[in-house]
Structures are given as C-alpha cells and as structure tokens.
Amino acid sequence: MHTEFLKAKNLIESAGSILLTMHERMDGDDGGSILALLHHLENSGKSTTAVIKYGVPEALAFLPGSKKIREDISDETYDLLITFGCAGKERVGLEKITALQAPVINIDHHPDNTFFGQLNLVDKNKSSVAELVYDFFNFCNWPITQEIATCLLTGIITDTGCFMHANTQSSTLKAASELTTKGARVSRITKHTAKIKKPEVLKAWSKAMENSRLDPESKIITSAITEDDLSEIGSLPKSAFEGFVETLNSIPEAKFAMFIRQDGPVIKGSLRSDTHKNVDVSKIAKLFGGGGHKLAAGFSLQGKITKDTKGQWKIK
Ligand SMILES: [Mn+2]
Structure with a gap:
C-alpha cells in the first residue's frame, strides 16, 4: 500500500x-x-x-x-x-x-x-x-x-x-x-x-424481533418488516433499523441472519454472519442483485413483502 x-x-x-x-x-x-x-x-x-x-x-x-x-x-x-x-x-x-x-x-x-x-x-x-x-x-x-x-x-x-x-x-x-x-x-x-433514542424506534425493533424466525433445520435466522407493519408502527427515521440485523445475528446457533424490510416500492435486505460460521453472505446478496463482504452484505430490489395467514412472509 x-x-x-x-x-x-x-x-x-x-x-x-x-x-x-x-x-x-x-x-x-x-x-x-x-x-x-x-x-x-x-x-x-x-x-x-x-x-x-x-x-x-x-x-x-x-x-x-x-x-x-x-x-x-x-x-x-x-x-x-x-x-x-x-x-x-x-x-x-x-x-x-x-x-x-x-x-x-x-x-x-x-x-x-x-x-x-x-x-x-x-x-x-x-x-x-x-x-x-x-x-x-x-x-x-x-x-x-x-x-x-x-x-x-x-x-x-x-x-x-x-x-x-x-x-x-x-x-x-x-x-x-x-x-x-x-x-x-x-x-x-x-x-x-449506537443507542436507540426514540420510542418509535424501540417499537419498530420490537416488531422486527416479534417477526423473527430461526429455522431449526437450516439455522438461518430471518425477519421481515412489511408495509402493514410500517403503517402500524407509524413514522420512523430512515436509520430506524440500523444495527437490527447485527442483533439478529448475535443468536449463537444462527448460521447467518437476514433482515428484509419494505421501503416504498423497494425491498431492502441485509445479511450478517460471523467468521467461525463459514458462510459467505455476499454470495446470497448477489442472488438478489446486491453485494458486499463475506460477513456483511446487502441488496435492494423492486418488489413487495407479503405475509400469509400463518404469518409467513414472501417476496413478490
Ligand atoms: Mn465501511
């Protein structure tokens, strides 16, 4: 250098x-x-x-x-x-x-x-x-x-x-x-x-926590925030979910964490993992047209996150 x-x-x-x-x-x-x-x-x-x-x-x-x-x-x-x-x-x-x-x-x-x-x-x-x-x-x-x-x-x-x-x-x-x-x-x-200062941000994080699922077989932890969730929470600063995916990834048994959220017509996704987990999340982000590092990556794509009656979300 x-x-x-x-x-x-x-x-x-x-x-x-x-x-x-x-x-x-x-x-x-x-x-x-x-x-x-x-x-x-x-x-x-x-x-x-x-x-x-x-x-x-x-x-x-x-x-x-x-x-x-x-x-x-x-x-x-x-x-x-x-x-x-x-x-x-x-x-x-x-x-x-x-x-x-x-x-x-x-x-x-x-x-x-x-x-x-x-x-x-x-x-x-x-x-x-x-x-x-x-x-x-x-x-x-x-x-x-x-x-x-x-x-x-x-x-x-x-x-x-x-x-x-x-x-x-x-x-x-x-x-x-x-x-x-x-x-x-x-x-x-x-x-x-690094500190949550606003009550509405705390509410948003609690919704994202409530929506999180650890798949017992794949050991992937995911969470999603849909448009309905957002209108329930109310107005939020742009940075409201910053740091959330890291918190998801702090669950020891998770291989990696993926958090997706609706942002207008766009779905924003972020992925995190840890060195010892041997996953390259940038490869997963690439599948969605994004990129990043081995342990921290992201993507944004046009689309809608929808939820079925069982509370399972999908990307459309
Ligand atoms: Mn940087």
Whole structure:
C-alpha cells in the first residue's frame, strides 16, 4: 500500500481543487473519513468540497464539519476526485460527479471494488475505510487534530459495531486507542450512533424481533418488516433499523441472519454472519442483485413483502 499512499499524497498535494464524495446515503465510516480529510485539506489551505447524495443523517450531524457537506455540485470543475466506499464510480449516485473528467482516487475496503480509479487505495482486510484513512494520515505525517480523530473513530466504531464484529483486529484497536489519545471520545460517538433514542424506534425493533424466525433445520435466522407493519408502527427515521440485523445475528446457533424490510416500492435486505460460521453472505446478496463482504452484505430490489395467514412472509 505504501506505493499507492505516496502516489495519493502527491496527487492530493499537487491538485488545486479537490472534490470528496462517497456512495449515496452517508454512513459513519465513509462520511467520517470524508470529514477527516476535509478538515486536513482545509487546515492546509486547499480548496476542498465534500458532496454526499441525500446529505447528513440526524445521527451523524454531531460530526465536526458536517454542516459543510453539500448534496450535489453545480457546474464547478475539480482537479481531483476522491471517492470513499464506492465499489464502482456510479455508486456516488450523482450524474454531475460521475461525468467529471478529473482523475479519481478510489478509497475503499469492499471486496467487490472494481478498481475504477486512476489510483486505488483498496484494502479488503481493513475494518473500515476510516482505519485505512488513519494509516494514510500516519504515512503522510499529517497532524491528527481532535476533530479529525473524532471523525475517524466514528468510522471505526460504526463499521465494527462498537468493536463487536469479526472485522475488529489488533490494528483496529490500536488505531482506536491512538485516536482516543488525540481527543476522540468513544462514549460521545456511541451516544449518537449506537443507542436507540426514540420510542418509535424501540417499537419498530420490537416488531422486527416479534417477526423473527430461526429455522431449526437450516439455522438461518430471518425477519421481515412489511408495509402493514410500517403503517402500524407509524413514522420512523430512515436509520430506524440500523444495527437490527447485527442483533439478529448475535443468536449463537444462527448460521447467518437476514433482515428484509419494505421501503416504498423497494425491498431492502441485509445479511450478517460471523467468521467461525463459514458462510459467505455476499454470495446470497448477489442472488438478489446486491453485494458486499463475506460477513456483511446487502441488496435492494423492486418488489413487495407479503405475509400469509400463518404469518409467513414472501417476496413478490
Ligand atoms: Mn465501511
């Protein structure tokens, strides 16, 4: 990775204007990584713009610099585009950005990354993009301020499920420890990202728990939220079910967990497993047109989840 890091450092330092972007719908990992780099580049006087389709979700608004994130570009041009967590350039979801002719640095840890950049900082063995960006900061000898540390630690904490997932390695904890020394606080980050705060979210989780089934033969645990369930629960924040599939997967006898939910005309599915269970859930996600990692994958497809009289759901 050192050759790529050096090339990336040179590209960044020689660019006049830089655009930072990620896949649509900001998450803590890629969003935190963007903000960390935005802080550094602004501190060094570089003209930098950060754009994420659909902007900043409520749970991540505490991140320093989040107000600077824009939802699209107009007709500006940039010398360099840096993408975070995009398996392919189209994942940015914004045509004006995918049409840009600027060279691309592609930073990611998804195993299905297509290496679409002129330069690809892709390491599928990293817990998070934030851990990779942390390594890059150290390689470049760039200062890690308290703000930068908070952004990067948020990425690590959200992608490791508060250090509980199988992707948590010694290097991850070492990075987290050093970011804490720089002033980031685990309790402050988890307060915003890992705790259920709203009663309606609790109600939604209890419905999803009630709908869960562990198949005694296949040892697959599944749950589904239908349109009827949603209208019964009432209005919910977009992030309401974040973390639910991990909770399903925490049942020790389950080989893997799959959670599907209706979201307008679309069915959103997420899958999780653990190292010792020897399942590659990305292969299952691929059957539904999705993708991801061996232990964490997802898909979205057009359709409806229906329930029969016995409470068994089906995808139509
Ligand atoms: Mn990630």
